[in-house]
Amino acid sequence: MRVMVIIKASKDSEAGVMPSEQLLADMGNFNEELVKAGVMQAGEGLHPSAKGVRVRFCGSQRTVTDGPFAETKELIAGFWIWKVASMQEAIEWARRCPNPMEGESEIEIRPVFEAEDFGEALTPQLREQEERLRAQFGQGGTPQ
Structure with a gap:
């Protein structure tokens, strides 16, 4: 399954305060772990x-x-798209994430719709169009 992991904005991120060098390094290391996995x-x-x-x-x-x-609490400061086996796996990765903001912060995890989620409404013609478009923008054929 694919999930979108949403990093909620804070007053500092909305004010344009850049992350510290340490946070950038920590996030870089975490992203490296995610990529390697x-x-x-x-x-x-x-x-x-x-x-x-x-x-x-x-x-x-x-x-x-x-x-x-x-409404800062409704804004997004960043995101990931992760491919995981389950929501529980996504939660486990999110728990390992460095705190994305100085102080309090929040991450939201939401499943991404896949072709099979649409049932019969996604006709063979619409499925073919979806696959063609994904191939064109580099996602490679059938949605994962």
Whole structure:
């Protein structure tokens, strides 16, 4: 199964405070462990929401709102995509993670939808399209 591991933003990350050299080294070592174990498929840190925008949809209307966004607890500072055998394995990896922020922080783990999760709604034509698109952007064929 694939999971998205979401590192929640903090007041410091939203203020643009960069991680310490020690935290960067610790995270680099942790990422190396994840890669060597075949778990990490992607991972990045994100700039503060002040550099982002939101696009709100209401029917055919689109509204763009520039950041920053008020609710820090709802914002994301970074993410990983992990391939694990179970949610329990993802939790075990997350428990080994260095604290991603100075002080208190939070990581959220959510399963990624796979083709089989959509059942009959994913017709053979839609499945073929999905596989073709994944191959084009380097994910290699059928979703894992």
